[in-house]
Amino acid sequence: MEELHTTRTELLQRRQQIDLAQQGRDLLEKKRDALLMEFMKIMGEVLGLSGKLRRTAAEANFSLAVAQAVDGTVNLRSAAMATHGEITVEITGTHIMGVPIPEVARKNVRRTALERGYGIIGSSSRIDEVAEKFEEELNVIIQMAAIETKLRRLGAEIQKTRRRVNALDQVVIPTLKEQVRYISMALDERSREDLFRLKKVKKTLEAKKAAV
Amino acid sequence: MTTIEYGYACARIRAMKGRLLDRAFFERLIGMKNLTEVVVALERTTYKKDVHEAILQAPGAEGVENGLRHNIIDTFTVLREVVDGGVRELVDILLGRWDVQNLKTILRGLHQAAGRDQIISSLVPAGAIGEAALDELAGQIDVRACLNLMATWSMPYAGLLTEVYSRYAQELRLQIFEFALDKFYFEESLKKLNRRSLDAGLVREVIMREIDLVNIMTLLRLTRGQAPAERKMELFLEGGKQVSNKLYAKLAAMHDIDDIVAGMPGSSFAKSLEHGWEGFLASGSFYLIERALEAHLIGVNVRLFRADPLSVAIIIAYIWAKLNEVVNLRIVVRGQAVGMPEEKIRQALVFV
Secondary structure, three states, rough: OOOOOOHHHHHHHHHHHHHHHHHHHHHHHHHHHHHHHHHEEEEEEHHHHHHHHHHHHHHHHHHHHHHHHHHHHHHHHHHHHHHHEEEEOOEEEEEEEEEEEEEEEEOOOOOOOOOOOOOOOOOOOHHHHHHHHHHHHHHHHHHHHHHHHHHHHHHHHHHHHHHHHHHHHHHHHHHHHHHHHHHHHHHHHHHHHHHHHHHHHHHHHHHHHHOO | OHHHHHHHHHHHHHHHOOOOOOHHHHHHHHHHHHHHHHHHHHHOOOOHHHHHHHHHOOHHHHHHHHHHHHHHHHHHHHHHHHHHHHHHHHHHHHHHHHHHHHHHHHHHHOOOOOOHHHHHHHOOOOOOHHHHHHHHHHOOOOOOHHHHHHHHHOOOOOOHHHHHHHHHHOOHHHHHHHHHHHHHHHHHHHHHHOOOOOOHHHHHHHHHHHHHHHHHHHHHHHHHHHOOOHHHHHHHHHHOOOOOOHHHHHHHHOOHHHHHHHHOOOOOOOHHHHHHHHHHHOOOOHHHHHHHHHHHHHHHHHHHHHOOOOOEEEEHHHHHHHHHHHHHHHHHHHHHHOOOOOOHHHHHHHOO
């Protein structure tokens, strides 16, 4: 525990610190509420997207099963070799209530049958459909990745802010208040002692005066 | 081939036909509770050895599918062995689609620098180009080296691929090779079949029907992707029986699939197209149109079993019946593996 000087200056300083801590707590509470509002808004979007992801994944898997059945896995693997490629995603940054958030640019990875790399003749519409559905799933995944990162960052910041508010509320402010009470008591005690000492001196002086 | 030899080949193929699975067997398969029961049922058929061996290496639907693939390769190898002379040439034309598909797979793999094993596992050596040759081609360092090797072996596709190589090297688009291969296969096949004989005529009819189906599907798929008419015209294959250049150009100018579906009223595909279109409207699954057209083609070709018994008709019919059987089995196996409803499985099967 830090050394506490039971002086009037110290008392004033501690009182100022309490005011500052209370102001800080109020500000942090406002920040937490604002972040929570933003969090809930994004949460709705995430829930909607995760439902969409489940649906598109189920559709994609069904198309895959149909293509595997009719065209065969070998044909699918062959077509997949022709369509193999990379997807680049543009990521920039933004701030929400001072929290740095990555922004993933929405990118449509959907291609037409002619853009996929395999020839139209010799492939089938089932293979097109598999590619189409998985591209759609990828679109949702990219969208979701962006929003989910935002959500994680906001969640972490809300927790951090809540911890700070709690620390101010439960530890810092009560400790400061306790210190103020202690210094006040010490100062009161000291003033009572001074008063008693003065009275004692006065009494002694009066006794000496009477003896003379 | 003499009539006596033809008699022998046809007798062998008729025996093979006798081992094809009937509709009742498929109905039993569909009703089975799980994949294990399906595998047990398959082990009582001609697929026993292939499925048993494949399933030891990869369990589940993938193993069964590998077994079916090996069976197709073995069956068509036997088919090529029981015929010779001019009929072998006709069989090679019919099985040539596997050569084209295998070459495409090798070029795709080399283009993407996929490993040799990955390429080899995606091949079906059921055509005239043998497994050893395909393995060697798949093991080349790049597309150029593969083409050089094909040229060294004087393979029929080498000249054509070398011709389009410079364009490929500039644009790095595999479709350049793929379209050239498909075009070459159909054109060369029709050229080889341009002689007056019953057998050549029958195979020519099969190839022409295939070209028609390919052209119709190209139109439908590109129209769905809103491709411009010029792009559709670039992919037109000459040689079809019902879809002429003029009709194709007329249909290519259309922007709606339903207009294309209604645009071939006189064609033998019209009814299947309409049936597939109705399925698409009801379920939103575009592949139902293609499946309906395939069912039509399978039906026409398999019905050749009823044609002249001492002609190539029985071979054509057997190839298509066997292929259809394997596709039907794959549908049941994959359907069982993913828990597809019985009705959906039944809808995808084709019976003739």
